[in-house]
Amino acid sequence: MPRSVDVARLAGVSQKTVSRVFNDEPYVSADVRRRVLDAAEQLGYRLNNAARALASGRTRSIGVVALGTALYGPASLLLGIERAARDTGYALRVVSTAEGDPAGVTGAVSSLLDQGVDGIVISEPIDDGPVPVEVDVPVLVLGAPPAFAAPRVVSASVNAHDMAWAATEHLLDLGHATVHHVAGPRRWFAAKDRLDGWRAALAARDAAEPPVFEGDWSAGSGYQAGRQLPADATAVFAANDDMAIGLIRALTEAGRKVPEDVSVVGFDDVPVAAYITPPLTTVRQPFDSVAREGLALLVHAMEKPGQALPVTDRRQVDLIVRASTAPPPA
Amino acid sequence: MPRSVDVARLAGVSQKTVSRVFNDEPYVSADVRRRVLDAAEQLGYRLNNAARALASGRTRSIGVVALGTALYGPASLLLGIERAARDTGYALRVVSTAEGDPAGVTGAVSSLLDQGVDGIVISEPIDDGPVPVEVDVPVLVLGAPPAFAAPRVVSASVNAHDMAWAATEHLLDLGHATVHHVAGPRRWFAAKDRLDGWRAALAARDAAEPPVFEGDWSAGSGYQAGRQLPADATAVFAANDDMAIGLIRALTEAGRKVPEDVSVVGFDDVPVAAYITPPLTTVRQPFDSVAREGLALLVHAMEKPGQALPVTDRRQVDLIVRASTAPPPA
DNA sequence: GTGAAAGCGCTAACAC
DNA sequence: GTGTTAGCGCTTTCAC
Numbered sequence: 135m136p137r138s139v140d141v142a143r144l145a146g147v148s149q150k151t152v153s154r155v156f157n158d159e160p161y162v163s164a165d166v167r168r169r170v171l172d173a174a175e176q177l178g179y180r181l182n183n184a185a186r187a188l189a190s191g192r193t194r195s196i197g198v199v200a201l202g203t204a205l206y207g208p209a210s211l212l213l214g215i216e217r218a219a220r221d222t223g224y225a226l227r228v229v230s231t232a233e234g235d236p237a238g239v240t241g242a243v244s245s246l247l248d249q250g251v252d253g254i255v256i257s258e259p260i261d262d263g264p265v266p267v268e269v270d271v272p273v274l275v276l277g278a279p280p281a282f283a284a285p286r287v288v289s290a291s292v293n294a295h296d297m298a299w300a301a302t303e304h305l306l307d308l309g310h311a312t313v314h315h316v317a318g319p320r321r322w323f324a325a326k327d328r329l330d331g332w333r334a335a336l337a338a339r340d341a342a343e344p345p346v347f348e349g350d351w352s353a354g355s356g357y358q359a360g361r362q363l364p365a366d367a368t369a370v371f372a373a374n375d376d377m378a379i380g381l382i383r384a385l386t387e388a389g390r391k392v393p394e395d396v397s398v399v400g401f402d403d404v405p406v407a408a409y410i411t412p413p414l415t416t417v418r419q420p421f422d423s424v425a426r427e428g429l430a431l432l433v434h435a436m437e438k439p440g441q442a443l444p445v446t447d448r449r450q451v452d453l454i455v456r457a458s459t460a461p462p463p464a
Numbered sequence: 465m466p467r468s469v470d471v472a473r474l475a476g477v478s479q480k481t482v483s484r485v486f487n488d489e490p491y492v493s494a495d496v497r498r499r500v501l502d503a504a505e506q507l508g509y510r511l512n513n514a515a516r517a518l519a520s521g522r523t524r525s526i527g528v529v530a531l532g533t534a535l536y537g538p539a540s541l542l543l544g545i546e547r548a549a550r551d552t553g554y555a556l557r558v559v560s561t562a563e564g565d566p567a568g569v570t571g572a573v574s575s576l577l578d579q580g581v582d583g584i585v586i587s588e589p590i591d592d593g594p595v596p597v598e599v600d601v602p603v604l605v606l607g608a609p610p611a612f613a614a615p616r617v618v619s620a621s622v623n624a625h626d627m628a629w630a631a632t633e634h635l636l637d638l639g640h641a642t643v644h645h646v647a648g649p650r651r652w653f654a655a656k657d658r659l660d661g662w663r664a665a666l667a668a669r670d671a672a673e674p675p676v677f678e679g680d681w682s683a684g685s686g687y688q689a690g691r692q693l694p695a696d697a698t699a700v701f702a703a704n705d706d707m708a709i710g711l712i713r714a715l716t717e718a719g720r721k722v723p724e725d726v727s728v729v730g731f732d733d734v735p736v737a738a739y740i741t742p743p744l745t746t747v748r749q750p751f752d753s754v755a756r757e758g759l760a761l762l763v764h765a766m767e768k769p770g771q772a773l774p775v776t777d778r779r780q781v782d783l784i785v786r787a788s789t790a791p792p793p794a
Numbered sequence: 795g796t797g798a799a800a801g802c803g804c805t806a807a808c809a810c
Numbered sequence: 811g812t813g814t815t816a817g818c819g820c821t822t823t824c825a826c
Contacts, residue, residue: 137818137819137820138819138820139819147796148796148797148798149797149798149819149820150796150797150798150821150822151795151796153820153821154795154796158819160795161795161796162791162795162796163795163796166795178598180577180578181578181820182518182580182818182819182820183514183517183578183579183580183820184514184515184517184518184523184580184819184820185514185518185802185818185819185820185821186513186514186819186820186821187513187514187517187802187820188512188515188518188802188803188804188818188819188820188821189801189802189820189821189822190802190820190821190822191802191821193514193822195557195579200546202543202547203543204536204540204543204735206534206541207541209534210534213532213533213534213560216530216532216558216559216560217560217562220559220560225559225575225579226557226558226559227525227555227556227557227558228546228556228557228626229549229550229555229556230543230546230550232547245555247510248510248511248513249511249513249525249555250512250514268508285601302588317803317811334673352735353735353736353739354737354738356739357739368804376735376736378737379736379739379740380739381740381742382739382741382816383739383740384804386741405534405682405683405706406683406706406709406710406736408683409683409684409686409687409709409710409712410709410713410740410741411712411713411716411740411741413713419517431792456631467802467803467804468803468804469803477813478811478813478814479803479813480805480812480814481811481812481813483804483805483810484811487805490811491811491812492811492812493811493812496811496812499811501818511803511804512802512803512804513807514802514803514804515802515803515804515818516803516804516805517801517804517818518802518804518805518818518819518820519804519805519806519817519818520804520805520806520818521805521818674810691825706802
């Protein structure tokens with residue numbers, strides 16, 4: 135492998151000048167820059183990242199703690215983070231946490247710290263209690279409150295509370311006396327936000343609050359919820375689309391028609407939501423823009439440690455009304 | 465940040481001994497090991513990966529070129545890779561390729577090479593023609609033929625051909641005269657394998673081969689296919705579950721019942737497949753074991769460059785028969 | 795605008 | 811079993 139001295143020799147300049155060119159530093163004449171670039175090209179030179187990191191103390195990479203599931207939400211967030219990171223010039227190191235893993239987020243963060251990263255993204259964490267690792271780089275928490283011991287913690291999330299509220303209100307507006315809720319696992323912040331939003335929407339209208347069914351995000355758990363749904367229920371808000379799909383299946387098997395007998399609203403707007411029977415009314419999550427905003431905050435915290443953070447407000451709610459919701463039976 | 469000399473000083477040993485302990489090298493007495501570990505603990509010492517990589521020439525990391533989509537298949541593969549990599553002690557660096565990106569796989573591989581990785585995984589690539597980068601590390605190609613210019617190329621994939629064959633045969637066995645096919649995009653190797661398997665199964669039974677509809681993996685494209693499905697078609701094999709779901713939606717809207725009028729088989733066994741109406745007959749893809757086997761091959765190629773590769777054969781086909789398939793109408 | 799010298803914190807090779 | 815000596819290929823600092 136050619137080194138920067140080799141390029142320097144060929145271009146007839148000092149090694150430092152090669153370094154200048156590859157770091158886009160000022161004070162290099164156009165002519166010298168050309169010669170260096172040509173020499174590098176000819177030799178097939180690549181900057182050695184390890185040497186660079188060792189000398190500069192920065193790795194130019196961001197570590198991501200991802201959820202170890204192929205669920206649409208977490209997968210979409212990861213994708214958004216990757217895209218955003220690439221745009222900012224940072225490389226991505228990914229570690230995932232299996233749910234139920236004793237080490238969990240703590241272990242994942244520690245392993246990223248071992249690898250050496252300039253910043254860390256924690257995607258949709260589960261409430262596992264405090265994280266007992268000292269983190270000396272900025273941290274972005276996506277989809278949860280920024281409870282973390284680090285020099286700089288930023289967070290970004292969708293406004294799940296208002297989104298859940300809107301979903302519930304939509305059903306109330308259609309004339310349903312109340313709305314049942316199939317929640318996600320209690321330990322997930324994402325589940326809690328939706329639960330709270332639903333609860334608040336019911337309270338605002340003085341609607342009775344029926345008991346909550348706690349699922350695990352899977353269609354199977356939605357199916358279980360559907361089999362246990364009280365006979366007098368006419369409207370259900372599920373905390374994600376998969377559970378809504380399972381719920382609809384159970385109702386269909388029981389001979390209860392959606393939306394004629396029971397209305398169902400999901401959450402996420404997964405790609406197939408528009409194509410199941412009946413097409414699902416749901417709330418769309420803007421994963422990509424959350425990831426993008428979050429990363430912008432993180433990069434800011436990484437590169438300008440002293441400055442105040444640009445704050446972005448996310449009030450938008452995208453309720454997609456399709457065919458799974460209707461007024462209650464007469 | 466404490467360095468290994470600091471630990472050495474505190475433990476009363478040489479710096480090299482600290483290095484030995486942290487690399488699990490032999491020839492360190494239990495007593496010294498303990499003292500070193502205690503000192504490290506006390507100082508909060510972490511090995512510096514950049515220095516390590518610079519000195520050893522190895523980064524202990526694997527680069528992954530992932531598809532920039534939240535599709536269930538690619539997302540599951542990525543997850544499987546992450547799990548498998550962690551088990552082998554390698555860190556993961558991820559770059560994704562947006563479809564239609566001019567740089568594509570070439571750019572992604574090049575960026576991984578810049579970052580410095582010991583091996584590269586290319587996940588479910590699209591046939592983009594030759595990749596004009598010189599790669600000096602072993603490469604694992606997941607789900608495609610190993611066409612790549614690198615010192616060592618290994619590959620692992622499901623036996624998509626036989627799986628598609630089994631899906632088609634299942635419909636033929638039910639008595640359908642022939643089976644229509646909704647394919648994936650032509651440029652995807654994954655689409656081609658399934659197409660070939662379907663074709664071969666029809667030929668083996670002397671069944672007529674109807675024109676193929678080429679979708680884009682989305683439920684929407686399956687829906688389009690469904691609207692164009694000939695009136696005399698009684699059986700369809702879709703190259704993934706999402707397209708099958710869209711297809712069923714179109715048939716349902718047109719008043720054609722599944723499976724009474726038309727049988728449909730999907731591919732993947734996505735988590736909601738069992739809960740749509742009707743529950744979908746499909747072929748399950750063993751993403752996790754493919755990733756695991758592939759990574760074992762890659763790590764072998766990385767660590768034992770000279771040796772022959774352990775070969776694993778994957779013949780198993782998991783056809784999951786649910787309620788979307790039945791004999792043709794009388 | 796450009797160059798020389800001094801590390802960054804490890805591992806490798808070899809001595810003892 | 812343990813220590814010594816050289817680098818690995820850059821960036822940093824400062825001189826010109």
